[in-house]
Every structure is written in structure tokens, then in C-alpha cells.
Amino acid sequence: MSLSIAPYKHRKLTIPFLIIIILIGTYLLVQTFNSGLGILAPANRYLLKQTSQLNSSFVRRAILVFYPTNQEAHYLSEIRWLYRSWIEMMKYESKSWRTDLIIYTERYSLSFQQLGCIVNEIRKNETEPPQCRIFLYLRISNRKINSVTNHQTIFVDTNKKELFNVNIPRSTLLYRHLSTYGYIDSVNIIAEGYPTFKYYDFILKTDIDVFITKQFAKFIPFEHNGLLVGRGGYSSDFNNRRLARIARDMNWTHQGIPNIGSTWYGSPYIAQRIATLTLDAMLHLYNNEFARAEREQKLGTLLWPDWHYGVLSMYGTHLAVNHLLISEKLNVTKADQLLDQSTTNPDQFDLEKNNRLHLHCWHTEKKFSKFQFKLGQYNQIHPRTLLNDSSAQAYAMRMALESGLMSLEELGQRLRDISSNRTI
């Protein structure tokens, strides 16, 4: 009897003790998670606000997008509203800061000439006014390979080879395997276009269906050698386990951060490293993790939100970032409350209070919806009626409507007006 009592008493003490250990352990884990990855940390922890001291120092930034020239009817409206929101943002920016808009595309089309964009010119110094810069970039699907010589056409303008840093074997593989994949160029411009943007302190790599907010005017990432990544939506439990296993197959490390977005804000060097490894990972995934029927998109979205070929570039980025965080100790932080924010939020105080830097059109029919906008459903709304509404929803709506009512020349003129004001 007495023999069994002693262990029992002992156990009674052990259980609360274990619970305390578990609680402390969990607390420590959460703390590490917070400080190490910043996922749950408040925004101001990784954002530096413009101060009088920062005002007078030069900050050089660029917004980078890929623009498919042959689908102008579909995408020009997005370029217009991005451009409109970019110059709106500049009204609030310090006079000594410079934020360029850089567009990688195949043709210096009339639209870009009317917008006042300049072509194939890298920023030279910090006093040059803010510019819209076009860099002529041959998209992967147009990099034909000569069947006799095996030579691949890589440049739009062979006199400007120095603008791009092309890994030719990889370019060939991308052409053979991924030329029909829709988002390949928006990653590839960051890998190959490094010479065109390494000048900047910070870059924002983004899609074109976005809006730059007024808050972007005042905030830069806290770490000069860091990068903030936006919101992704691909991480089911299945995918997290599968991607961790694929990282092991590739002999890559895997930090385990889920849902890494396609918008990046920070160091050009880090962005370029991520893009380069993302391309390698995409080629690996293409060859090893998708059956032909999946690659040919015959399954549609049947497997979503689990394994889905349509978000291949996201899986690639996931593998690249989770590897680089460990292997090269790059400072990458998730900022899913700052970037890729919703255009449907009606809260009057949200943009200001939560430092939303960048709005991204999601798949929605709610206001502001890019689909409804393109169908002309908002044409009856006069943008002036939105002036006093400080919500993200109204901001996106006003920028889009105004940009549609203005001619391209007028938009270009607005930029020149702002530029002439920046004489520091």
C-alpha cells in the first residue's frame, strides 16, 4: 500500500509542475517567434517613420513591376491607377526623397511616352527628379531558341546588355519549361534586372493591380539590410508539410514561415537573392512535384487550397525565403499587415492607424473590385464625392476613377509638376 502511495503523491506534484513547464515553454516559443520573425509584432517595430532628421537625408526608392505589353487593353487601366497613386503618395513625401516607378516591358509604347516615362536609363544621382523608367525586357515566352544554332534571343536591345544580368542556362530552362507560366516574368525581372535597381536603398517589388498609399510616403523598413514580405494565401497544412519535405529533397534549409507574399519591400540585394533562388525552386517543382496534367492546368482549381500549379511562384518564393533565412541569415520579415492590404476596407481610420503602405486587389466583387471597375460598374461615381472618405476602399476607388478620367499626358504633367517642386 505505502509503496503505491508515494508515487501517487509524487505524481500529484508532477502534473502541475509539467503544466508550468509547458506554459513557460510555450511563452518562450512565442517570444522567440515574435522577436525572431516579427510575425506578431506591431508594425512600428520594423518600420522607420520619416522624422525631421530623416527628411533631410536622401532616401532612394523604386517601385518595380512587370508589364505585359501585348495585353494593354487589360492592364493599362492598372498602370494608370498605380501611376496615379504613386504621384498622390509623392505629395506627402519629403523633398529630399526620391521614389521612381520602374516598368519592365517589351515596348516603349505610345502610352508610356505619353506618361512621360524615360527609357533604359538607370538613375544617376539622388538629385534627379522622380521618374517613370521603362526598361526594355524580353519576356521569357518570347526568348526563342534557334533550332540550328541553339542560340537564345535574350534582349530586346542588344546594345543595352549591361542592364540585365542573365544566367543563360537558366534562361533556356525557363523558356523550355515555364514560358507559359503567367507570373514567371515578375520574378525574373528581379533576378535579371539587378543592375537597373541596385542603386536604390529600398525597392518595392509588386504586381500592377495595386495602390501606393500616402503612408508609403513616410515609412521605410527599419533594417537597412532587411526586406519585408507581404501576404500570401497558399499555406494549407498539407502544403506546409509538403514544402518542408521538398526543401529536404533539395538539400535546402527550411525555417517554416508560411504564407509569404509576392510583394517585397526592402533591400535590392535581398530581393535579387530571393528571386534567383525562387526561379531555381520553380524549376525543381516543375520537374519533380507536378504531373503533366497539373502543369497543363487540366485540373483547374480542383486541388486548391492544397497543391495548385497556379501558385507555383509562391511555392518557389516560400522555399527560397525559408532557405535564405537560415543559409545566408538574410533579414526577411513578414509584414502582412502593411503590404498587400485589402481594397474593400471601409474603416476611416485603418490606413492611418495601421500604417497600411500598399493595397492589392484581391479576387472580390466587393467595392473596390478591379473586375467591377473594368466592367464600368463604378462609372457613375464621381471621384470628388470620395475626397473626405479616408478609407482604403474610397482611396482605391478615387485613384482608379481619377486615373481613368485623366489623359495619359495629364498624368505625366502631374508628375512633372511635382518634380519641379523638388529642387533639393
Ligand SMILES: *[C@@H]1O[C@H](CO)[C@@H](O)[C@H](O)[C@H]1NC(C)=O
Ligand atoms: C519633415 O517632414 C515632415 C512631414 O513632411 C514636416 O512636417 C516637417 O516639417 C519636416 N521637417 C523638416 C525639418 O523639414
Ligand SMILES: *[C@@H]1O[C@H](CO)[C@@H](O)[C@H](O)[C@H]1NC(C)=O
Ligand atoms: C544628376 O543627374 C542628372 C541627370 O543625368 C543631371 O542632369 C544632373 O546634373 C546630375 N546632378 C548632379 C549633382 O550630378
Ligand SMILES: *[C@@H]1O[C@H](CO)[C@@H](O)[C@H](O)[C@H]1NC(C)=O
Ligand atoms: C547539403 O548541404 C550541406 C550544407 O550546405 C552540404 O554540406 C552538403 O554537402 C549538401 N549535400 C548534398 C547531397 O548536396
Ligand SMILES: *[C@@H]1O[C@H](CO)[C@@H](O)[C@H](O)[C@H]1NC(C)=O
Ligand atoms: C540583420 O539585422 C541584424 C540587426 O537586427 C544585424 O545585426 C545583422 O547584421 C543583419 N544581417 C544581415 C545579413 O545583414
Ligand SMILES: *[C@@H]1O[C@H](CO)[C@@H](O)[C@H](O)[C@H]1NC(C)=O
Ligand atoms: C469635405 O469636407 C469639407 C470640410 O469638412 C466640406 O467643406 C466639404 O463640403 C466636404 N466635401 C464633400 C464632397 O463631402
